[in-house]
Amino acid sequence: MGSTVHFFIPLGRALPVPDGFNKTKYPSGQQKTEEGVIAPTTDSAHFIFHQRVLQGSPHLPMEAGFEIAAKRTHTQPRQESPPGILRTAHQTVVEAMVELDYAPLVAAQDLNNDAPDEITRAFDYAVSELNILLRAIAMALDEPLRIVARESLPPMIPIATSDTKPWEMIDKTDLPDVESFSIFNVNWNIPIAPDSTQEHAQLDTWIDAALVNLSTTGPFITYRDFRREADLTFFAEGNYRTAIILYASACESLLDELLQHNLWEQNLRPEEAASKFLNQRGSPRGIVDLVKNELGKFYSGWGRNTPEVIIRWITYVTDLRNQAIHDGYLPTSSELRTCVETVNALVEFLADQAFETRTRRPITALAFLGRAGLESRGGWDEQFSSYEAGLTDVNFRLRVFRRWGSALSYFRAGDRKRPVPSTEQSTCYMVTYPQGKTEVFLVDQNGVMAQPITREEVILPATAEESIRRFEYLNAPIPTVTNLPYEKLTLREEPRWEHYVYDVLPGHEVVFSTLWEFEN
Secondary structure, three states, X not given: OOOEEEEEEEOOEOOOOOOOOEEEEOOOXXXXXXXXXXXXXXXXXEEEEEEEEEEOOOOHHHHHHHHHHHHHOOOOOOOOOOOOXXXXXXXXXXXXXXXXXXXXXXXXXXXXXXXXXXXHHHHHHHHHHHHHHHHHHHHHHOOOOOOOOHHHOOOEXXXXXXXXXXXHHOOOOOXXXXXXXXXXXXXXXXXXXXXXXXXXXXXXXXXXXXXXXXXXXXXXXXXXXXXXXXXXXHHHOOOHHHHHHHHHHHHHHHHHHHHHHXXXXXXXXXXXXXXXXXXXXXXXXXXXXXXXXXXXXXXXXXOOOOOHHXXXXXXXXXXXXXXXXXXXXXXXXXXXXXXXXXXXXHHHHHHHHHHHOOOOOXXXXXXXXXXXXXXXXXXXXXXXXXXXXXXXXXXXXHXXXXXXXXXXXXXXXXXXXXXXXXXXXXXXXEEEOOOOOEEEEEEOOOOOEEEEEOHHHEEOOHHHHHHHXXXXXXXXXXXXXXXXXXXXXXXXXXXXXXXXXXXXXXXXXXXXXXXXXHHO
């Protein structure tokens, strides 16, 4: 049997991607094999999307998987008598390639008699990575695509093996040879109607951008996740109560993060911006209060003249959500349709507001609308195209904002709920400067507060000492930050935690002006 297993996973519908479209999850690094050879880690995965048109079957997703697998393994397809009523069904089958000896996953398992076998572990890993890709496709196409779960799959799917590593498929279009056609038992699913197929190159570009956003939990990603789940819960499942909770959560996330992004582009530090989210008693302010009295300041100064779309959001989304949670109210289908119309109108209104203020806060407009949104409104020009030359610049912006948002979450929790910094769960970092100077810091368990210490106050294992000598020998032209796992602390006095991580550790900057400092 080969070292790579191929799971032929039917999605139960036609995904709007071209036949043969493929994406690879790169290995996370390198490792030394038992033979002493340096090779990529075994956590890569490769996905090939197959499109199939079937005449009616009681188990269409399963049949699509079997036909693709039979074709790939040069095996005779299964023969069944046709059902009474024939219907044409379009199905997408994902061929998921993962290595059987995925080391990090295997190491994390308690391999007793009840532990899953290597095929099951490989399947679970394949589904986990496939779902990340499906989320990216859903975001790129702005479609509510259902992710994969055991409970949503057919009762069984075909599998095969090969000697081709998933990472060997990077930038390749030819399909690898497979063998050992067999069956893996899972569950059921119901087909969903097919959609149109997108153009290959454009789709690939969109998904790459979406994956960059997902890798750092970029701005408005949480909104997209809530919105995707809400649409599926309402339109695919008819679960009205859960749907209204998800729609309300999506709106709250969108509005809150839009306020955050505006404050960030004002170049406020996290500890300064936190005051906007707290009342005079130091407790968190509600989302309606924040929208009316803080977010509105960045646009039309809503105040007493609250826009109609905001009033409708409060009435048909927020209030309905509160009824569902606190009163046990079950919304009707009509109320959910009104809710969806209100959410769509709110998103469009906020997009228009961000566009109108694009000259004052261009990066917020870019983050909220994206290039496509700016182009559709006639606002994409040389000035906007100069902000970010490629995905590397996008990734840098997203990481700076995410660090800012994480620090803000710490401060806006309020004094009573904020975890007290502690040395027990602290992390040690050393900064090595080009001139040979070094500084050592403890970072608290929240990743926000820092305490300078001396090298003599931390006892390091031999491997950490070797890392220090290696970095000092390299004499890098820029400051280098090293995470030092320590054995023991011998502090001369109790830490006062008077410094912020983003002020003392290079590469941990959070303020908006960091974008332009990096560019220069």
